[in-house]
Amino acid sequence: MRSLSNQAKGASYLKRLIELREASEAAGTTVENGSRVRRSWLVTSLGCSDELISSNHKIRRAVLDWDNVVAERRRIAVTIAGEIADVRPGVDDSNVIAISRKPKPSKPLNGKIRWNVIRDAAGNEHKVPILIDGTKIDEHPSNWFRYLTIVKGYDASSVEVALNVYRPFKEFIRKHGFDELGVTDEVFLLWKHSLLSKVEPNRVNTCLSTIHSYYRYLEETRIVRFRVQIYEADDLPTEFKPPYVFPITSKRVIRKSELGIETRSWTTPYGVPGTTASRSTPTNEHTKKVHARTRTQKHGVRNSILLSLAETTGGRISELLQIKLSQLPDPARLAEIIQTGQPYQVFVKRKRRGKKEMPLVLSKYVLIRIVSYVEKERKEIVKRFRKTAGKSDYLFLGDRGNDLLADSATHIVLELFFGILAEAGIHRLRSKFAVDRLETLISGALEKGVDVGPNSNWVEQFLQIVSEEMGQASILSLRPYLPLVFGRKLATTQAAQLREQEQRAIEIERLLADQERRIQRQMEVFRLMPSLEEAARLIAENNRLDARDCLLGLANQLAAAEA
Numbered sequence: 001m002r003s004l005s006n007q008a009k010g011a012s013y014l015k016r017l018i019e020l021r022e023a024s025e026a027a028g029t030t031v032e033n034g035s036r037v038r039r040s041w042l043v044t045s046l047g048c049s050d051e052l053i054s055s056n057h058k059i060r061r062a063v064l065d066w067d068n069v070v071a072e073r074r075r076i077a078v079t080i081a082g083e084i085a086d087v088r089p090g091v092d093d094s095n096v097i098a099i100s101r102k103p104k105p106s107k108p109l110n111g112k113i114r115w116n117v118i119r120d121a122a123g124n125e126h127k128v129p130i131l132i133d134g135t136k137i138d139e140h141p142s143n144w145f146r147y148l149t150i151v152k153g154y155d156a157s158s159v160e161v162a163l164n165v166y167r168p169f170k171e172f173i174r175k176h177g178f179d180e181l182g183v184t185d186e187v188f189l190l191w192k193h194s195l196l197s198k199v200e201p202n203r204v205n206t207c208l209s210t211i212h213s214y215y216r217y218l219e220e221t222r223i224v225r226f227r228v229q230i231y232e233a234d235d236l237p238t239e240f241k242p243p244y245v246f247p248i249t250s251k252r253v254i255r256k257s258e259l260g261i262e263t264r265s266w267t268t269p270y271g272v273p274g275t276t277a278s279r280s281t282p283t284n285e286h287t288k289k290v291h292a293r294t295r296t297q298k299h300g301v302r303n304s305i306l307l308s309l310a311e312t313t314g315g316r317i318s319e320l321l322q323i324k325l326s327q328l329p330d331p332a333r334l335a336e337i338i339q340t341g342q343p344y345q346v347f348v349k350r351k352r353r354g355k356k357e358m359p360l361v362l363s364k365y366v367l368i369r370i371v372s373y374v375e376k377e378r379k380e381i382v383k384r385f386r387k388t389a390g391k392s393d394y395l396f397l398g399d400r401g402n403d404l405l406a407d408s409a410t411h412i413v414l415e416l417f418f419g420i421l422a423e424a425g426i427h428r429l430r431s432k433f434a435v436d437r438l439e440t441l442i443s444g445a446l447e448k449g450v451d452v453g454p455n456s457n458w459v460e461q462f463l464q465i466v467s468e469e470m471g472q473a474s475i476l477s478l479r480p481y482l483p484l485v486f487g488r489k490l491a492t493t494q495a496a497q498l499r500e501q502e503q504r505a506i507e508i509e510r511l512l513a514d515q516e517r518r519i520q521r522q523m524e525v526f527r528l529m530p531s532l533e534e535a536a537r538l539i540a541e542n543n544r545l546d547a548r549d550c551l552l553g554l555a556n557q558l559a560a561a562e563a
Contacts (some may be wrong), residue, residue: 009039010056014047025069035071035193054184057245064189071193113163120150127156129163140180141166142215157318157406164407165210181224183215188270201272212268215248230266281431282421284506288313290416291510301377301514302404303394303412308510310413310426313322313360314433315348315469317413317426318406318544322348323360323395325374334371337364350471356470369514370395387527430470434478437466 009462020042024030031041042063046507054060112132117125126149131138141163144372148154148162169191173180178187188208226236229246236244250266282290291307294300309320327346329337344367345359362370378397382389385401396404410425417424440463457483463478470478531554538547 036067205271208268310429319348324393
């Protein structure tokens with residue numbers, strides 16, 4: 001009888017809530033708190049307790065649905081306000097004195113990161129981040145990063161991506177006073193609305209999915225119990241069967257592999273609908289513009305080579321950064337490669353192939369640029385930072401002589417593509433490699449009279465070849481590129497040779513650009529020679545103050561040239 005009474009009371013409050021929403025929305029009297037309905041106003045208007053709104057699943061759903069309406073209205077209002085600001089009429093401000101304001105420094109994220117090296121059962125070493133909160137280890141996320149590395153087999157760069165999602169989320173719940181182990185759907189929605197004002201919808205979905213997987217891990221390891229919906233109804237104890245509502249709800253995701261094997265998992269139901277991963281593949285015109293941008297960068301030669309490697313090998317950023325000096329050919333071997341034109345292989349651990357050692361195939365033109373970079377730009381970094389760079393065997397170095405990290409390289413590429421191709425990064429260059437390679441293989445088959453169509457067995461073979469060259473575990477991710485390949489006007493004669501000639505011309509052009517950049521730097525030094533002579537004369541005359549000013553001016557000019 002008591003449960004029936006509670007059920008009737010809940011139905012009564014739900015009816016009041018629906019009537020309140022209809023009336024206040026029609027009259028424009030909804031009391032809002034940012035992007036949601038103000039809870040204190042709801043409680044007062046309904047005459048119920050705070051607990052009822054979160055404990056009764058039907059009322060809770062209705063309130064969250066109302067929150068979505070309020071959030072959408074706010075988003076549209078902000079958009080309209082921005083458009084109005086862009087087209088507002090001009091104002092005569094000739095008599096207005098602008099007062100500059102010192103920008104407030106952004107607060108650093110809570111928690112320091114320490115990377116530790118641990119060994120798995122087989123004795124393999126792995127880098128794992130540990131999050132330090134104050135004077136102690138932040139245990140739950142640190143154990144999650146360890147779990148992703150050892151159990152799930154993620155590499156350090158993938159774990160770092162999860163880390164870079166978790167830290168802003170932790171900052172968000174601290175700012176709003178939420179307990180980490182008491183997070184609910186309402187917190188997910190608040191964070192979602194906060195993210196939508198800052199980043200693209202695809203990024204919002206990635207963040208929500210990552211944090212949901214963190215709480216799924218907490219539930220699976222029994223750190224929290226029956227808070228995250230990851231159970232089938234038949235597996236639940238009686239008290240947690242429907243109509244019980246989990247504080248963090250989930251939806252079933254079923255994926256089917258190429259062999260027809262189904263895998264089931266859980267994810268958040270609150271992702272932004274209608275968003276899909278972008279498959280905008282860079283063209284030669286896009287990459288030409290991107291490489292042109294590197295000419296004005298301090299480490300432009302390095303960045304241009306990194307782009308060329310992704311474009312010509314199909315390697316991931318974490319794989320390209322594994323290339324070492326000790327893997328490069330000696331002068332005699334390099335001369336042989338240049339003379340014969342044969343490709344050169346360096347072996348790295350490929351991510352999707354069980355981290356097996358597999359080759360990246362370097363063309364002789366890219367190899368020439370790499371050797372030239374090692375002898376010039378990289379050597380200059382080593383001279384400046386002998387303690388760090390002098391001990392490193394890795395090819396690519398950062399600004400301070402440290403090994404270039406995957407996260408830094410990713411940001412570099414994103415900045416280079418900004419304004420040229422939307423949402424393009426190093427992975428889009430892998431797409432270009434896939435499209436170019438498939439086109440070459442299919443064109444070559446057509447030359448020989450082979451009937452190659454989108455659904456032929458030949459295409460399956462070509463997909464398998466490209467998949468192996470890119471270190472992919474499956475050909476499924478390459479299938480979306482087939483319409484693009486077959487939509488192009490395929491070459492009818494000597495396709496492979498034409499592709500090789502085109503790539504050779506591109507890399508020779510980039511090699512010349514590298515040399516031009518070096519000559520410009522030398523010319524800058526020659527231009528400063530008169531000032532150097534003047535400084536030397538002042539020192540000889542014991543005029544130290546003027547000599548110091550002259551040398552400071554030279555240093556500023558050199559710094560400006562380096563920037």
